[in-house]
Amino acid sequence: MQKRIHRLLLVDDDPISLALLSAYFDETDYQLIQANDGVQALDIIQSHPNDYFSAYLFDYRMPNKDGITLLQELKSDVRYEMVPAILQTSADSHEDINRGIQSGAFYYLLKPFSKTHLLSIVEAAVKGFTNHQQIINKTYNQVESAQLLKSGHFTYKTIEQAKNLSNILAFLTPKPQKVAIGLFELLVNAVEHGNLEIGYQEKTMLIHHDQLQAEIQKRLKMTAYKDRFVDVLIERKGQSLLITITDMGNGFDSQPYLDFSIERAMDNHGRGIMMANKLSFDNLRYSEKGNVVFCTIHFD
Numbered sequence: 001m002q003k004r005i006h007r008l009l010l011v012d013d014d015p016i017s018l019a020l021l022s023a024y025f026d027e028t029d030y031q032l033i034q035a036n037d038g039v040q041a042l043d044i045i046q047s048h049p050n051d052y053f054s055a056y057l058f059d060y061r062m063p064n065k066d067g068i069t070l071l072q073e074l075k076s077d078v079r080y081e082m083v084p085a086i087l088q089t090s091a092d093s094h095e096d097i098n099r100g101i102q103s104g105a106f107y108y109l110l111k112p113f114s115k116t117h118l119l120s121i122v123e124a125a126v127k128g129f130t131n132h133q134q135i136i137n138k139t140y141n142q143v144e145s146a147q148l149l150k151s152g153h154f155t156y157k158t159i160e161q162a163k164n165l166s167n168i169l170a171f172l173t174p175k176p177q178k179v180a181i182g183l184f185e186l187l188v189n190a191v192e193h194g195n196l197e198i199g200y201q202e203k204t205m206l207i208h209h210d211q212l213q214a215e216i217q218k219r220l221k222m223t224a225y226k227d228r229f230v231d232v233l234i235e236r237k238g239q240s241l242l243i244t245i246t247d248m249g250n251g252f253d254s255q256p257y258l259d260f261s262i263e264r265a266m267d268n269h270g271r272g273i274m275m276a277n278k279l280s281f282d283n284l285r286y287s288e289k290g291n292v293v294f295c296t297i298h299f300d
Contacts, residue, residue, distance in 0.1 A: 004054075006126050007031045011041040011058030011070070012088075021057070024115045030122070038065025042073065050079035051133065055125045057109075060089040060096050068099055075104035082132060082181070084125040088113075094262065101260045106275055108265045120208075120268045128271070135166060135180045154232040157195075159216060162187035162230075169234060173241060173297050182280020185272030186245055186293055187230065192216065194247025194291055195228040200270065207268045240282075243295040251290035258284070 008030050012018040015036075022032055033053075035041035041058060042065065056074070060067040067087055074080045086107040089096050097108060107125045109118060152172075156165050166187055170180035192198045196219040198206070206212040219225050228248040235242045257273040264270045276295075277284045283296040 004130070005031055006054040007033060007052060008122065009033050009035060009041060009044060009053050009056045009058075011035045011038065011056065011062070011067075013037050013059065013062045017059070021118075024118050028119065037062050038067065038070035041065075041070060045074070045080060051083075053083055054129050055084045055086060055107075055122060057086040057122070058088065060087050060100070068096070068103060071100065071105055072103045082129070082177075084129050086121060086125055097260060097262065097265075101278065104279075106260070106271045106278075110262070110265055113266070117266045121266065124268045124271075131163075131184065132181045135163065135170075135184055150236050152234045154234075155229045156187070156232070157191070157229050158220065159188055159191055162191060165232065169232070169243065172234065174299050175297075179280050179297060182276030182284075182295070183243070185276045186295070187232070189272055190230040190245055190247035190249075190293075193252060194249035195230060196220070196225050197249055203269055204267060239299045241297040241299070243297070244292065245295070246292045249291050251287075254286035254290045254293075 006029070008025070010018060010021055010032055011034075012021065013036055018034055018036075022034065025032055033044060035044055035058075038058070041056070045053065045056075058067050058070060067089075071085050071087070074083070074085065081104065084107055085105045086109060087096075087100050087105050088109045088111060089100075090111050100108070107121055109121055152169075154165055154169075156162055163184060166180050166183040169183055170176040173179040192203065193200075196216060198212075198215065198219070203212065206215050230248075231244075231246040233242075233244045233246075235244075254273065257270065258277050259274060261270075273284075281295045282298045284293065286293050
């Protein structure tokens with residue numbers, strides 16, 4: 001299978017900043033395309049297929065068309081809404097970040113940032129985009145099938161099974177592509193952080209050293225974890241679809257992960273639950289213990 005080319009669109013009205021930003025990618029395999037403002041960026045994006053870029057990286061404040069306006073236009077267009085946008089902004093710009101979150105930006109570069117932080121954020125965004133594209137490409141709108149559902153019960157153990165199950169369940173919802181992405185994030189979280197008890201900081205280090213997948217495979221075979229599974233119940237109640245995901249772990253405090261945290265803005269993971277909450281479901285909440293998540297989808 002041919003390796004996918006990951007292209008990044010870099011947008012900044014300051015030529016020096018744009019040159020420095022580009023230089024940070026000199027030793028990477030990313031292909032870079034540059035734009036000087038939001039107007040030029042939108043023209044470039046619309047002149048290519050919708051999956052041409054793996055991520056957009058642009059400054060929040062630009063002349064002609066600023067970052068938030070460009071973001072809102074992209075997220076309102078079904079062709080580009082799933083491509084991750086990385087916003088550059090000041091660390092004290094909480095209002096800007098909140099506006100960005102509401103408009104669909106989940107990745108941030110807080111100025112000043114280092115090359116290491118830049119590449120970490122870009123890698124996280126591109127990896128998320130790749131996973132989501134794989135899921136979306138297998139998901140089709142099956143609203144008629146959703147109308148037939150009364151209830152369903154599933155169990156799984158592995159990340160690959162989580163990916164497949166997210167596709168199956170998404171078929172039964174009115175917005176399968178968006179739901180599939182959120183479900184995948186929640187189902188993976190139930191395995192990694194729930195059943196396999198990989199903590200947040202531990203996952204950060206495993207990703208940094210490219211050891212996460214190896215650690216997951218090791219723990220799936222360990223006596224303490226090998227018999228654990230995740231339980232998924234889906235029920236139709238009136239004009240709503242309820243999905244309950246239960247893992248066998250010790251639980252966690254879910255509240256900090258339901259929304260954006262500036263303290264975790266530069267981390268190489270930790271956005272999945274927030275994305276599911278903001279993007280995929282009409283309502284999402286965790287049990288007090290944190291090992292059960294309840295998701296609600298309303299039929300229009």
